[in-house]
Amino acid sequence: VNLDVFTNRVKNLHIEPFVDDWYGLPVISFLPTDKKLVRLLMKTYVETILSFILLVIFSPLFLVISIWIKLDSRGPVFFGQTRIGYHGRRFRLYKFRTMYEDAENRLQELNYLNEQSGPAFKITDDPRITRAGRFLRRFSLDECPQWLNVLKGDMNLVGPRALPTYEVNKFSKSHYFRRHNMKPGITGLWQVSGR
Secondary structure: OOOHHHHHHHHHHOEEEEEEEEOOEEEEEEEEOOOHHHHHHHHHHHHHHHHHHHHHHHHHHHHHHHHHHHHHOOOOOEEEEEEEOHHHOEEEEEEEOOEOOOOOOOOHHHHHHOOOOOOOOOOOOOOOEOHHHHHHHHOOHHHHHHHHHHHHOOOEEEOOOOEEHHHHOOOOOHHHHHHHHOOOEEEOHHHHOOO
């Protein structure tokens, strides 16, 4: 692809073309070249530094949570799941494990209890959640390991929720994919709604 063709035509729009990968397809995308780019870079650096500081400060609490999870139920301390991020890129999202080991396998048998419309899955009293998990979820402590995802550049502190691949595969309308025009966040409207 000759990007010079685009560069000459869009010079006055303060954007720069580049070849990107969306859901496995090569596409031509555009980056803003005006002063707002500096603000976005500042936001990225501030969030990265803040995530590092939070990881250091909360590391003693993470040790206590890790011991509690191990004593409460069998399985690993951390839960990792492939999620869809910026422009459909896949990444591994990390959380403290709040469910029993076989939770992913039991999802299909509990599908009829889903309280959400569309591709999302949510039930109020999920039987797959451990005792420690209920406490961690109530205070959103299970989300703290995602500060590692911010350090890696996969996520922001604030943004749309990173959805699992099985939920994105159920998207039926193109406007659902607009959520991937920015990096997903640890917290956002989904997390604060109803609290």
